[in-house]
Amino acid sequence: MNYQMNYPPGATIIEEGAVGDCAYIIDKGLVEVSVFHEGEKIVLATLSDGDIFGEMALVSGDVRSASVHALTPTTVSVICRPYFQEKLAQTDPIIAMLMRLLLARFHEARSKLLSLPKVCWSVIDGKNQLGSPDAEKEAHREALVRFKFINDLQSALANQQFLLNYQPIYVIATGTLAGFEALIRWQHPQKGMIPPNQFIGIAEDTKEIVPIGYWVFETACRDLKTMRETLAVERDVEEPWMSVNVSPIQINDRNLPQRFGQILSNIGVDPHAIKVELTESVLIDNPQLALTFIREVKRLGMKVAVDDFGTGYSSLSYLHLFPIDILKIDHTFVASMFKDLRSREIVNAIIALSKNLNIDIIAEGVETKELEMVLNELECRYAQGFLYSKPLPYDQAMKLLLSLAA
Numbered sequence: 001m002n003y004q005m006n007y008p009p010g011a012t013i014i015e016e017g018a019v020g021d022c023a024y025i026i027d028k029g030l031v032e033v034s035v036f037h038e039g040e041k042i043v044l045a046t047l048s049d050g051d052i053f054g055e056m057a058l059v060s061g062d063v064r065s066a067s068v069h070a071l072t073p074t075t076v077s078v079i080c081r082p083y084f085q086e087k088l089a090q091t092d093p094i095i096a097m098l099m100r101l102l103l104a105r106f107h108e109a110r111s112k113l114l115s116l117p118k119v120c121w122s123v124i125d126g127k128n129q130l131g132s133p134d135a136e137k138e139a140h141r142e143a144l145v146r147f148k149f150i151n152d153l154q155s156a157l158a159n160q161q162f163l164l165n166y167q168p169i170y171v172i173a174t175g176t177l178a179g180f181e182a183l184i185r186w187q188h189p190q191k192g193m194i195p196p197n198q199f200i201g202i203a204e205d206t207k208e209i210v211p212i213g214y215w216v217f218e219t220a221c222r223d224l225k226t227m228r229e230t231l232a233v234e235r236d237v238e239e240p241w242m243s244v245n246v247s248p249i250q251i252n253d254r255n256l257p258q259r260f261g262q263i264l265s266n267i268g269v270d271p272h273a274i275k276v277e278l279t280e281s282v283l284i285d286n287p288q289l290a291l292t293f294i295r296e297v298k299r300l301g302m303k304v305a306v307d308d309f310g311t312g313y314s315s316l317s318y319l320h321l322f323p324i325d326i327l328k329i330d331h332t333f334v335a336s337m338f339k340d341l342r343s344r345e346i347v348n349a350i351i352a353l354s355k356n357l358n359i360d361i362i363a364e365g366v367e368t369k370e371l372e373m374v375l376n377e378l379e380c381r382y383a384q385g386f387l388y389s390k391p392l393p394y395d396q397a398m399k400l401l402l403s404l405a406a
Contacts (some may be wrong), residue, residue, distance in 0.1 A: 003078050004151065007070040012052055014068040019079035023054040025144060029074025035066045046071070050144055058084040077151055079166045079223070091162060146202075152188065153199055153208055157215060161187050164219055165391035168400065169243070169362060172376045177404050179241035181277070181384065182220035183391045184212070204249045213250045218263050220244045223394050225269040230398065231405055240401065241273040246284045251289060257296035264300065271301030275326060279307050283318050294322055305362070309350065319357060329352055331365025331385070335372055351378050 003025065007013055011109070014020060017033060026049055033045040033053060045065060047053060053068055053351050058081050157161060166180035186194040203209040224242040225249055264271050276297050283306065291309065294304050305326035329347055337344040347363075354361050361373050366385035375383060 002255045003155070005076050005078055007074045007076070009070055009072055011070045011074075012067065012127075013070060013074075013076065014066070015065050016064050016067040018064050019062075020054060020057040020064050023052060023058050023079045023084070024076040025052050025079065025147065026050065027075040028078055029076070029147070031072040031074055032069050032071050034065050034069070057081060077148060079147075125370070149199075150202060150206055153186075153203060153206070154187075156186055157208075157211055159189075161189070161317050162212065162215065163187060163393070164216065164223070165393055166223070166397040167384055167391040168389045168397070169382050170388050172363075172372060172380060177401065178239050178382055179243065179273075179275075180224075180397060181243040181391075182216060182223075182245070184216055200247070204247055207249060209247045209249050210253060213247055214263070215261060217244050217246075218267070219258060221263060221267045221269045221274065223397075224273060225267055227398060227401055228270070228273065231401060235270050236272060237270075238272055241275055243275040243277050244275045245307065248279065248285065251278070251282065251286075251293045256370075257293065257300060260297065260302070264302075274302045275305050276302055277305045277307045277328070280309055283322060287321065289320070291322060294324070299321060307364075319353070319359075324359055326360045326362060326382075328362045328364050329380075334363045334365050334371060334375070334385075335367070337371065347375075347380075348378050351380050355379070 005013075005024075007029070013024065013031060026047060028049055030046065030048050031053070032043055033047060034041050034043045036042075038238050054064070056062065056065070058079065093186060165183045167183060167184055168177055169179050169181060170176065171178050184196055184200075186196075186199055188194050188364050191324075200209065203212055220242050224240070227240060231240070236319065246256075253259075260276075264274070278290065278294075295305055303325040304323070305328055306322075306324055307328045308330045309327040327350065329350055333343045351361050361380045362382040362384060363371075363380050365382060366372055366375065366383040368385050368387060372383060372387060389400070
C-alpha cells in the first residue's frame with residue numbers, strides 16, 4: 001500500500017548509491033536532486049509540488065543514481081514498487097513494454113550524461129524540461145489528483161473514516177417499515193462527506209472494494225442485530241431486515257459466501273433478515289459466477305435482491321435462470337411513470353411477471369404521494385425514496401424504529 005512521509009528541511013529522502021524500490025510524488029515542498037561527480041556536488045534539478053522523483057526504482061530496483069534532499073518542509077506520497085508492478089501487469093502489454101523501454105532508455109541516457117566532462121553539463125529544470133503543452137500538464141495534474149485520492153481511500157478503512165447510513169424501506173399498502181438498505185459514506189478529514197458515486201468506482205478499480213465490502217457487511221449485520229434485539233424481535237421473524245450491496249468485484253472472490261457465513265455466525269444475526277443486493281449487470285456479465293454465488297448465499301439463509309432492474313438489455317430472459325427473491329425497479333422508470341406511458345407499462349409488466357414468479361418488488365426513488373398511489377394500484381409491495389426518508393445515520397434509524405414500534 002502507498003503512504004505519505006514528511007521531511008524537515010535538510011533531510012535526505014534518497015541517497016545516491018543506496019538501494020531503493022519506491023518513487024515519490026511531492027504533495028507540498030521543495031527538494032533538490034544532486035549527484036557527486038569527480039568529487040564535486042552537481043545539482044541536477046529543483047523540484048516542487050506535483051513533481052515525481054525516484055521513478056527508476058519502480059522498474060529496475062537498482063541503486064539510486066542521485067541524492068534528493070528536502071529544501072523546505074516537504075510532504076511526499078510514496079509509490080511502492082509492488083503497487084506499481086501490479087498496476088503495470090494489469091495494463092495493456094504493449095503499453096507496459098513501452099513504459100519499461102522508455103524508462104530504461106532514460107536511465108541509459110542519464111548514465112551517459114554523467115560520464116561527460118562537467119563543462120558539458122547543464123542544470124535540468126525538473127518542472128519544465130520539455131515545455132509540456134497544456135493538455136499534458138492537465139493530464140499530469142489529473143493523474144496526481146487520482147493518485148492522492150487512491151492513497152486516501154486505501155487508508156480510509158484503517159482510519160475508521162467510513163460510516164453507514166440506512167434508508168428505510170416501507171410496505172406501500174400498510175405504510176409499515178419493513179427494513180433498511182445500508183449505504184456507505186466516506187467522511188474525509190479534509191474533503192468532508194464523500195458520496196459513494198465518487199469513490200466506489202475507484203475502490204473497484206483498485207480492489208479496495210473487497211475489504212471495504214466485508215466491513216460494510218459486518219457493520220450492517222451488527223447494527224441490525226442491535227435493532228432487532230432492542231425491539232425484542234423473535235428469531236425467524238423477517239422484519240426489520242437489512243439489504244447490503246455487493247460489488248461485482250467482490251463476487252470474484254470464491255470465498256465470499258464462506259466469509260459472509262462466518263460473519264453471520266460470529267455476530268449471531270438471523271440470516272433470514274439479510275438481503276444481499278447485486279446489480280443487474282452482474283447477472284448479465286458473468287451469469288455462471290453469479291448463479292454460484294446466489295445459490296451459496298441462499299444456502300446460508302439469506303435472500304437475494306437485484307438492484308437497478310430494467311436497465312440491462314437482457315433483464316427478462318435472466319429471471320428464470322436465477323433464484324431471485326426481490327427485484328428493485330430502477331428509479332428512472334419509477335420517476336418517469338407520469339411523463340412516459342411506456343415507463344408505466346414497463347413497471348406494470350415487471351410487477352405482474354414478478355408476482356407470477358413469486359418475486360417481491362421494491363420501487364426505488366419514490367418521491368411523491370402520486371407515485372406511491374400508482375405503485376399501490378399496480379400492487380407493488382415495497383418502496384423507498386425521499387417521500388419516506390433520506391438515508392439516516394444509525395442513531396436516527398434506531399429512533400425511527402422505536403417511534404414506529406411505540
